Amino acid sequence: MNRINQKIQENKKLLSIYFSAGYPNLEDTKSIIKNLEASGVDMIEIGLPFSDPLADGETIQQSSTQALKNGMSTALLFEQLKGIRSTVTIPLIIMGYFNPILQYGVADFCKKCHALGIDGLIIPDLPLAVYQEQYQKIFEHYGLINIFLITPQTTVERIHHIDKQSKGFIYMVSSASVTGGKSGFGNVQIDYFKRIEKMRLKTPQIIGFGIADYLTFKLATNHAKGAIIGSAFIKALTSNGVTGIEDFINQIKNEQNT
Amino acid sequence: MNRINQKIQENKKLLSIYFSAGYPNLEDTKSIIKNLEASGVDMIEIGLPFSDPLADGETIQQSSTQALKNGMSTALLFEQLKGIRSTVTIPLIIMGYFNPILQYGVADFCKKCHALGIDGLIIPDLPLAVYQEQYQKIFEHYGLINIFLITPQTTVERIHHIDKQSKGFIYMVSSASVTGGKSGFGNVQIDYFKRIEKMRLKTPQIIGFGIADYLTFKLATNHAKGAIIGSAFIKALTSNGVTGIEDFINQIKNEQNT
Amino acid sequence: MQYNINENGYYGDFGGAYIPEMLYPNIEELRQNYLKIMTEPDFITEFNALLKDYVGRPSPLYFAKRLSTRYNTKIYLKREDLNHTGAHKINNTIGQILVAKRLGKNRIIAETGAGQHGVATATVCALMNMECIVYMGEVDIVRQAQNVARMKILGAKIVPVLSGSKTLKDATNEAIRDWINHPVDTHYIIGSVVGPHPYPDMVARFQAVISKEIQWQLQEKEGRSNPDYVIACVGGGSNAAGAYYHYLENTDVKLIAVEAAGKGVYSGESAATSILGNEGIIHGSKTLLMQTQDGQIVEPYSISAGLDYPGVGPMHANLFKSGRAEFIAITDDQAMTAGLELCQLEGIIPAIETSHSLAIFNQKKFKPNDVLVINLSGRGDKDLNTFINHFKL
Amino acid sequence: MQYNINENGYYGDFGGAYIPEMLYPNIEELRQNYLKIMTEPDFITEFNALLKDYVGRPSPLYFAKRLSTRYNTKIYLKREDLNHTGAHKINNTIGQILVAKRLGKNRIIAETGAGQHGVATATVCALMNMECIVYMGEVDIVRQAQNVARMKILGAKIVPVLSGSKTLKDATNEAIRDWINHPVDTHYIIGSVVGPHPYPDMVARFQAVISKEIQWQLQEKEGRSNPDYVIACVGGGSNAAGAYYHYLENTDVKLIAVEAAGKGVYSGESAATSILGNEGIIHGSKTLLMQTQDGQIVEPYSISAGLDYPGVGPMHANLFKSGRAEFIAITDDQAMTAGLELCQLEGIIPAIETSHSLAIFNQKKFKPNDVLVINLSGRGDKDLNTFINHFKL
Numbered sequence A, B: 001m002n003r004i005n006q007k008i009q010e011n012k013k014l015l016s017i018y019f020s021a022g023y024p025n026l027e028d029t030k031s032i033i034k035n036l037e038a039s040g041v042d043m044i045e046i047g048l049p050f051s052d053p054l055a056d057g058e059t060i061q062q063s064s065t066q067a068l069k070n071g072m073s074t075a076l077l078f079e080q081l082k083g084i085r086s087t088v089t090i091p092l093i094i095m096g097y098f099n100p101i102l103q104y105g106v107a108d109f110c111k112k113c114h115a116l117g118i119d120g121l122i123i124p125d126l127p128l129a130v131y132q133e134q135y136q137k138i139f140e141h142y143g144l145i146n147i148f149l150i151t152p153q154t155t156v157e158r159i160h161h162i163d164k165q166s167k168g169f170i171y172m173v174s175s176a177s178v179t180g181g182k183s184g185f186g187n188v189q190i191d192y193f194k195r196i197e198k199m200r201l202k203t204p205q206i207i208g209f210g211i212a213d214y215l216t217f218k219l220a221t222n223h224a225k226g227a228i229i230g231s232a233f234i235k236a237l238t239s240n241g242v243t244g245i246e247d248f249i250n251q252i253k254n255e256q257n258t
Numbered sequence C, D: 001m002q003y004n005i006n007e008n009g010y011y012g013d014f015g016g017a018y019i020p021e022m023l024y025p026n027i028e029e030l031r032q033n034y035l036k037i038m039t040e041p042d043f044i045t046e047f048n049a050l051l052k053d054y055v056g057r058p059s060p061l062y063f064a065k066r067l068s069t070r071y072n073t074k075i076y077l078k079r080e081d082l083n084h085t086g087a088h089k090i091n092n093t094i095g096q097i098l099v100a101k102r103l104g105k106n107r108i109i110a111e112t113g114a115g116q117h118g119v120a121t122a123t124v125c126a127l128m129n130m131e132c133i134v135y136m137g138e139v140d141i142v143r144q145a146q147n148v149a150r151m152k153i154l155g156a157k158i159v160p161v162l163s164g165s166k167t168l169k170d171a172t173n174e175a176i177r178d179w180i181n182h183p184v185d186t187h188y189i190i191g192s193v194v195g196p197h198p199y200p201d202m203v204a205r206f207q208a209v210i211s212k213e214i215q216w217q218l219q220e221k222e223g224r225s226n227p228d229y230v231i232a233c234v235g236g237g238s239n240a241a242g243a244y245y246h247y248l249e250n251t252d253v254k255l256i257a258v259e260a261a262g263k264g265v266y267s268g269e270s271a272a273t274s275i276l277g278n279e280g281i282i283h284g285s286k287t288l289l290m291q292t293q294d295g296q297i298v299e300p301y302s303i304s305a306g307l308d309y310p311g312v313g314p315m316h317a318n319l320f321k322s323g324r325a326e327f328i329a330i331t332d333d334q335a336m337t338a339g340l341e342l343c344q345l346e347g348i349i350p351a352i353e354t355s356h357s358l359a360i361f362n363q364k365k366f367k368p369n370d371v372l373v374i375n376l377s378g379r380g381d382k383d384l385n386t387f388i389n390h391f392k393l
């Protein structure tokens, strides 16, 4: 069974962290992953940086740009991830835009992920229909879960459709926004969370976008299986580096004055 | 008999000088006229300054502009010319654009000229046909000669026509140019002078435009009754003032090193 | 009553050719030939083909819905701004360059204020491979820098004019002087219905295409060829002359001429000739002009270089004197505000000259069923900096 | 072979909609409605009326006599430069604003490079009273300052984009992000035949008026509706798509696409996508793009802001791959020289984008009887400073 599915079955709210591989320093990838696991994070999304990340806000854009400047590449990321499974046990997901994956070759990419022990992929600009038509077989062959997104604008029909196609979890975008938008949730978001909750989908949801601290993590996980933090984590990395990871995660997990 | 016609009958080549009234100083008019007569000039064209002298080059434009700035006006010029005939005997002609004359009232203007002892007018932008239709009677009533121009481009027919209408002299423009152009005459001008000479017009011609010194005066008067100096005289006035007039005229009349 | 020109070259008391003898042959050559040339079939064919394929005529007659709603009347805009080079001026320069060619000229001179006429002249000179010299006041060179650049790129030589107010009037003087200096090979393309006869008539005839088109376009849109009002700004008056032309003798159609009042008609910085001027002679024509009691021409002022002229064409002097046209004076500020309003209501950036016409709604009320045609004489690309600075955008 | 789009939103291998889920509802709404809206009689009536009365269509098909003589072939120029706002871009923005209105949107966003699309969008937003936000790279804001001024005057908000190469690609990213942030009330007016399906098809259909007019205009002039060549510059490719549209399946008509080679195709400063690019995904569409081996998009370079884009629309990717169109790359210098040549031979100042098309005579010989139609996609008023500086005029 895929590590994602195993993790989902645990009776707890899940904390997932996104970071851009190669940022702040080219060689930080492995130590960020290890630190995250050591800090008690449940799942990690490793960002494969892209020059034109059009669903991302400034923070992730800038970390991607810097990562590319540092020399990050698909091949190098795979190189860095070699042997990661000798120590890391939590689910690892690669999140990246479709073009770099396409250039690598989708099959080769999946094969490599499989070999390295990657559990799933999030490719925001690979639409469900194209995935099904052209790539699903490959993903499945290599035991990779492809994660789909829903947003507050996704229709009920489409949510059901996505639910049916989904394995692992549904990435539930908290609001109509690119990453790194205003953090915090208002009534609109809460209503949306409740609406989805009531749909009792077969696939658990993990909420992302706008989660930055204990409060927002708590609010989100009141209504979902887990939550994903991206921009807020990258900002912390920028300020405090790899050694600050534990503190950051602690702040998320425990109520305290920040 | 009009002083212009008397002067024309003298058996000599005539030197006529143009200046802008009110330049260099507002009150110079009378003393310029007296100095010119004293220096042996045969005829004077008193320029009534105009804001937009479109047949004039830079020198006369600037002297007109300065004269207006100094405060020159039609009324003031007439004021300054009061009593001029108590001392000055050579022909006096007012040269000016039509609009200021029109605003003064053509009849009033002519009446005033007559009273002051002005002998003729040169109005470059009052065409012959309009003159004949509307103003000739007034001019004649006040004994004023209206001087017409011909240029190298004037057709033979029109020259004959102008000759017929002319009294006093024909103002023969030496070349296709505004005033103050290059001085000196080439073959084209000399041929033109000869061509007009051969036409044996009833009206004597006085050549203007491009005459600046002994040589050009001599050349022009080889082929015509006289010559008019404007821009060169104004330049001399600018440099040397009223007291330099005698020297300037001497240089024109006598061959000498300049 | 006759509002068009008579056989002597006059509109009522106005017009004629008050020119120095040096220009007599040129003007006479033109006078004797212009109507003959303009009625030759091959001229008509060439002129019409260029208007269509090169200039882009017919220019649309556009019903300005939002503007009409704002002022509760029916406003059509005659889109001369869509002509090649961006104003009505090219109608005339196309015509004149074809006349010049037939007169055997190979050197073209022009004056320009806003630069639109200079650009239109440089354009047709490039098209016909003729030398082009444009006189432009130094003040206008600065405020219409964009058009200066266009003329340069088109290969024209621009001569800065430093005399007088360094604007359109002085540029015209300098062009006339050039013509005196080059009487044989040169044609002077005057840019408005000013100057000695036959210029006002010739230019008006070339611009008359505007009202000719309005007639059939309005027929298509409103089932009538006569609007209630034709409205145009007047610098020299060529765009107005063109917009009025086929309506001159048809007094059902009211004519409104809009002049530039600068900082206020009586501020001492104005170009509202009909109010401030009286009869006189400017640039070879008897007309209305702003002058001192002494007959010295007064330096005008307007924010718009193309209206910054102390006279009007003789046709307009006569339309004013006879009462055939109503004259309205619009200040800089009113014009700028009306120009910006058109931008934001209709998505059309008008020239500042044109913006004056658009400001009449401050001064005059129209009925809901009145059909107005405003001649949108030119686009405002040349005036962007003035707009930006004026409104601190 | 089929060169137009298929029912799945692909041109051959290219096209599709590679978009994040956040945009799915918007794109889906558009996909389901665009053809329905575009074929409604009231849409067609309104669209055609605006093209005629507001944009000034048909744009002339002008036989360029002096240019034809110079290159000993028959050159027609399709005068999109005469459209309101000065380029072909407005054909598309008029269409899209009418679609947006019918979809109930009241907020419009757009990206722009040369600023022509930004101006065209600001224009139609003013006309339709909609809020307008334009994303523009900081580099382009500087080099196309004139168009920035126009957008401001028209009431649009301009957002400077500081990411990437600070040009068109980055402005497009930013506009897409805005759309993600405003999924309900906002329509994104893309300015070229790029982006996810149905944009390339929708934009091409709006621009198709160009080739539709060429057909009857050429019939009038040459007694045939098919030229031998249709030539257009390709940034994203919308003016080319419009000029080719009705000739796509008619292989008697040869198509030439002109790309920007910047300082030289292989100089490292170029935007010649067909030569330097390969298949990939950019801005939601599978097409040709300039990218590293790793799939990172390469920052392009061209002196012309409108061609400074690392991709081409999927239609063009397919025309290239299939060999249906010939692709020619023109450097900055060649384009500038050809642009100036048109100014001085024909009195038409072309946009620098367009100037690239005019430079093909350096690279390709035509027969004296060949009939060429070059799409004169825009006027060069926005590029005057670049011309003046380049040639030190």
Ligand SMILES: Cc1ncc(COP(=O)(O)O)c(C=O)c1O
Residues within 6 Å of the ligand: C087, C088, C113, C114, C115, C116, C117, C191, C192, C193, C233, C234, C235, C236, C237, C238, C239, C240, C305, C306, C307, C351, C353, C354, C377, C378, C379
């Ligand atoms: C757009 C525009 N409108 C009007 C004018 C004024 O000229 P006219 O009064 O001859 O139409 C100009 C002059 O340059 C102009 O450019």
Ligand SMILES: Cc1ncc(COP(=O)(O)O)c(C=O)c1O
Residues within 6 Å of the ligand: D087, D088, D113, D114, D115, D116, D117, D191, D192, D193, D233, D234, D235, D236, D237, D238, D239, D240, D305, D306, D307, D351, D353, D354, D377, D378, D379
């Ligand atoms: C005049 C002109 N031509 C061409 C282009 C390139 O766009 P496209 O390739 O979509 O026609 C632009 C873009 O701004 C433009 O302004």
